[in-house]
Amino acid sequence: MEMERKVLTQRGEITYYLTQKRVKNINLHVKSSGRIEVSAGHGVEAERVDKFVIEKQDFIFRALKKYSEMTKINTEDSHDFNDGEIFTILGQKLVLKVIKDEKESILVWNKELQLHTKMPESLGRKSAIYNIWIDAYVKAVLMDVYDRMFLLMSTKYDIPKPGLRLRSMKTRWGVCNITDCIITLNTKLIAAPIRAIEYVAVHEFSHLLEANHSKKFYAVIYGVMPDYEEREGYLRELRLGD
Numbered sequence: 447m448e449m450e451r452k453v454l455t456q457r458g459e460i461t462y463y464l465t466q467k468r469v470k471n472i473n474l475h476v477k478s479s480g481r482i483e484v485s486a487g488h489g490v491e492a493e494r495v496d497k498f499v500i501e502k503q504d505f506i507f508r509a510l511k512k513y514s515e516m517t518k519i520n521t522e523d524s525h526d527f528n529d530g531e532i533f534t535i536l537g538q539k540l541v542l543k544v545i546k547d548e549k550e551s552i553l554v555w556n557k558e559l560q561l562h563t564k565m566p567e568s569l570g571r572k573s574a575i576y577n578i579w580i581d582a583y584v585k586a587v588l589m590d591v592y593d594r595m596f597l598l599m600s601t602k603y604d605i606p607k608p609g610l611r612l613r614s615m616k617t618r619w620g621v622c623n624i625t626d627c628i629i630t631l632n633t634k635l636i637a638a639p640i641r642a643i644e645y646v647a648v649h650e651f652s653h654l655l656e657a658n659h660s661k662k663f664y665a666v667i668y669g670v671m672p673d674y675e676e677r678e679g680y681l682r683e684l685r686l687g688d
């Protein structure tokens with residue numbers, strides 16, 4: 447069971463989550479979300495753990511600072527469509543430039559996302575032009591990755607080709623519904639580098655062979671994607687569900 451505890455240090459208050467289990471030492475982890483998790487043996491008194499956390503305050507505050515400064519890639523769907531706004535697409539940061547033009551279009555050029563429109567002042571107009579473009583782009587990219595990764599899986603494993611569903615999700619990059627044989631990919635993945643999207647597809651396909659995140663499951667992924675851990679790393683920076 448997990449216990450929420452608060453301690454006061456010279457540098458400020460620290461809230462942490464204590465789990466007691468069969469471990470020898472007191473272990474402390476600061477997650478990239480800022481959550482502090484501590485595990486300690488069953489016999490260890492909570493007050494002793496408090497003292498341990500206070501002793502580690504320098505390390506904790508350094509880690510919290512690091513994570514809060516970590517570049518938070520924009521995975522939100524809402525934009526103001528003002529010049530200079532950053533759009534992250536396939537791991538690349540693009541700067542929005544709104545251009546008055548009779549021909550309405552989106553053009554990605556030289557780290558710029560150019561939005562050409564007759565009505566540069568209209569948020570509704572700009573958002574409509576962008577949304578039509580990004581929806582088609584997301585669909586094309588995700589379907590391509592899906593097909594390529596299915597081919598890759600098929601070179602090694604005998605799996606049926608599941609249906610593909612694309613939608614925006616709050617907490618997960620992908621879902622594999624084994625019963626209905628449908629894989630759902632989060633459209634927010636478009637912010638991630640293509641290598642990370644490929645990993646998510648392989649991850650979901652692998653659930654057709656191993657339902658749980660067991661050692662066997664990761665061995666299946668490793669079989670076709672030996673560098674999967676590095677690819678998975680990109681996704682942690684995107685921090686879904688904020």
Ligand SMILES: [Zn+2]
Pocket residue numbers: 649653659
């Ligand atoms: Zn999974």
